[in-house]
Amino acid sequence: MSIHPAVLARLKEAVGPQGFTEDPHEIAPHLVEWRSRYQGHSPLMLRPKTTPEVSRVLVICNETSTPIVPQGGNTGLVGGQIPLGGEVLLSLSRMNRIRRIDPEGLSAIAEAGVILAQLQNAADAADRYFPLSLASDGSCTSGGNLSTNAGGVSVLRYGNMRDLALGIEVVLADGTVVDLLRILRKDNTGYDLKQLFIGAEGTLGVITAAALKLFPKPAERVSALAAIPDVASAVGLLNRLQSATGGLLSAFELIPRIALEMVLAHIPQTSDPLAAPSPWYALVEAESGARFSLREIVEQALFSAIADGIASDAAVADSEAQRTALWRLRESISEAQKHEGASIKHDVAVPVAAIPEFLARGIEAVQRVVPGARPVPFGHLGDGNIHFNFSVPKGGDDTAFLARWEDVTRAVHDLVHGLGGSISAEHGVGVMKREEIVRYKSAAEIELMRALKRTLDPNNILNPGKLVEI
Numbered sequence: 001m002s003i004h005p006a007v008l009a010r011l012k013e014a015v016g017p018q019g020f021t022e023d024p025h026e027i028a029p030h031l032v033e034w035r036s037r038y039q040g041h042s043p044l045m046l047r048p049k050t051t052p053e054v055s056r057v058l059v060i061c062n063e064t065s066t067p068i069v070p071q072g073g074n075t076g077l078v079g080g081q082i083p084l085g086g087e088v089l090l091s092l093s094r095m096n097r098i099r100r101i102d103p104e105g106l107s108a109i110a111e112a113g114v115i116l117a118q119l120q121n122a123a124d125a126a127d128r129y130f131p132l133s134l135a136s137d138g139s140c141t142s143g144g145n146l147s148t149n150a151g152g153v154s155v156l157r158y159g160n161m162r163d164l165a166l167g168i169e170v171v172l173a174d175g176t177v178v179d180l181l182r183i184l185r186k187d188n189t190g191y192d193l194k195q196l197f198i199g200a201e202g203t204l205g206v207i208t209a210a211a212l213k214l215f216p217k218p219a220e221r222v223s224a225l226a227a228i229p230d231v232a233s234a235v236g237l238l239n240r241l242q243s244a245t246g247g248l249l250s251a252f253e254l255i256p257r258i259a260l261e262m263v264l265a266h267i268p269q270t271s272d273p274l275a276a277p278s279p280w281y282a283l284v285e286a287e288s289g290a291r292f293s294l295r296e297i298v299e300q301a302l303f304s305a306i307a308d309g310i311a312s313d314a315a316v317a318d319s320e321a322q323r324t325a326l327w328r329l330r331e332s333i334s335e336a337q338k339h340e341g342a343s344i345k346h347d348v349a350v351p352v353a354a355i356p357e358f359l360a361r362g363i364e365a366v367q368r369v370v371p372g373a374r375p376v377p378f379g380h381l382g383d384g385n386i387h388f389n390f391s392v393p394k395g396g397d398d399t400a401f402l403a404r405w406e407d408v409t410r411a412v413h414d415l416v417h418g419l420g421g422s423i424s425a426e427h428g429v430g431v432m433k434r435e436e437i438v439r440y441k442s443a444a445e446i447e448l449m450r451a452l453k454r455t456l457d458p459n460n461i462l463n464p465g466k467l468v469e470i
Contacts, residue, residue, distance in 0.1 A: 001286065008088075010064075011060055011088065013113060013256055014053060014056040015056075016053075016299045017159065019047050021044075021047070022045075023044065023423075026087065029063060029074070030045060030091060032123045033081060034133070037079065040084045042230040045091055046068075046091065047087065047093060047094045048407070051208045055175040058172070058461075059174065060461055062175065065461060066461060067088070067461050069088070070147070070462070070463060071088055072092055072140065072143045072144025073115065073136065074139040074432060075134075076144065077428075077432075079432050079466075080430030080467070087418075087428075087464070092208070093210060094113060096267055098110045098114055098118070101128070101214075103127060103128050106215060107213050109210070109216055111142070111143075111209045112207050114147065115137075115138065115140070116132060116140050116142070117137045120137065122189040128216065129217045130214055131220060132150065132161065133156040134406045142212070143207045146165060146198050147428075148157070148161075148201060148384070148428040150426060151383070152380075153253060153285075154250055155383045155426075156251060157248070158250065161342070162195065163196060165194060166182060167194055168198070168210045169207070169210070170207050171206065171465075172205045172456060172457075173456060179427060180193055190334050196456075199428070201429065201468065202462055202463040203463045203466055203468065204374060204456045204462065206462070209240075217344070220287065220288050220289075222286050222287075223327070224285075224315060224316040225274065225315050226305070227314065228310065229278070229280070229309060229312065230356070231360075234282050235279060235355060238381060240310065248286045248294065250281075251283070252284050252311060253283040254281075254380075255281040255283060256375070257277055257281075258374060259328060259336070259337070259378050261374070262340055263329050265339075266335070270332065273275060273315040273322075274313050274422060276312075283330050283331070284298075295399065298316065320381050337376055337391060341398050341401075342372075343392070344388055344404070344409070345388075346388040346413075348386060348388055349383070349385045349386070350419045350421035350422075351419070352381065352382070352384045361413075362412055362415050373393055373408075376389045377396075383424035384425075387457070400463065413436060424437075429466070429467045429468075431465060434465070434468065449468045
């Protein structure tokens with residue numbers, strides 16, 4: 001794709017001398033995603049500072065049919081943020097102001113380029129809590145999290161970004177700025193328009209700011225790692241802890257022994273907190289207000305589970321340092337898996353009750369395709385979202401293993417669909433799963449998605465080729 005120099009000149013003028021770069025070395029880090037599966041190219045990266053600048057850029061792009069790819073922190077895993085066809089790259093990184101923190105109203109207004117950790121810290125300084133928590137806290141941004149409907153480890157109690165968003169500011173393909181930055185908890189005046197753009201991966205509009213929910217800061221947080229014999233016991237422990245805490249469980253993460261061993265082998269300053277190995281583990285966390293005796297409740301529930309054979313052992317964090325160490329075991333799994341060679345990964349969701357069946361049948365199905373493939377399934381059992389990953393067989397060839405990606409994916413996705421699940425739980429569709437959703441969604445759903453795209457972006461300039469094709 002070639003973009004006329006006159007168009008590039010107009011775009012540069014729209015954002016001013018500090019708002020763009022044509023330097024290949026500066027652009028290069030924005031052209032490849034974390035897994036290195038997608039390598040893009042772009043002649044120009046725009047870095048607007050304000051919403052009016054974004055509007056001016058889109059007016060020009062729409063008038064000239066110039067495609068543009070919005071990008072947040074470039075932490076996406078399905079290629080949605082990469083300009084694969086030489087499009088203009090629109091980085092929202094300079095739009096990084098927190099416009100407002102309202103402790104009494106339990107809300108914040110943050111621009112699209114605000115890094116998640118920055119928002120978490122600002123809420124904490126106001127004695128409030130923003131609960132979204134991802135392994136990429138230090139680099140992912142509000143705009144990117146909204147565009148992919150990010151989830152993370154606290155969805156069980158607080159929901160994903162759809163649930164955390166009160167309102168948004170969005171710029172449409174023709175440059176129209178739509179101000180939906182309402183902080184109301186109730187607004188029943190027609191279509192909930194913000195939800196069109198949350199999870200749309202920048203294909204319907206560019207989110208420039210968002211009104212987000214804050215919560216009272218938890219007075220007590222209890223974290224524990226429990227050893228469990230099998231996945232069915234994990235589901236039983238989840239239900240037991242939910243009942244015992246009255247729904248105060250914020251995270252319930254499933255970890256297989258192989259994943260823990262990878263972390264212990266490759267990640268410095270990690271250690272096994274339990275005396276004996278176990279086939280599976282559950283990392284659990286509950287949060288409450290003051291004077292709730294939450295630790296005692298969680299401990300009693302764990303003791304009861306051990307007595308009943310649902311768990312065999314448990315370690316409860318006695319300090320913030322111990323809590324951090326437990327979470328380091330979970331959050332380092334993806335990094336540790338890289339050291340074990342090539343991996344084929346899936347971000348899927350099935351009903352919680354179906355997880356034991358899914359894992360048993362899914363592992364068997366994949367190992368029929370690739371004998372010896374090492375299953376490393378982990379993640380958010382509490383909300384049904386499993387990162388169903390496989391590492392190359394010990395001593396196997398990475399290239400040969402990755403060549404079976406499509407065969408493995410077909411086996412996994414067919415099973416997920418048959419169990420009433422979703423082939424993308426929190427990573428989005430991007431380009432990786434664009435054809436896959438056509439296979440599993442109904443024709444009516446796909447046509448409705450295409451109709452929305454044609455209506456809001458008739459010239460197909462916003463992130464073309466991602467999510468849905470028209």
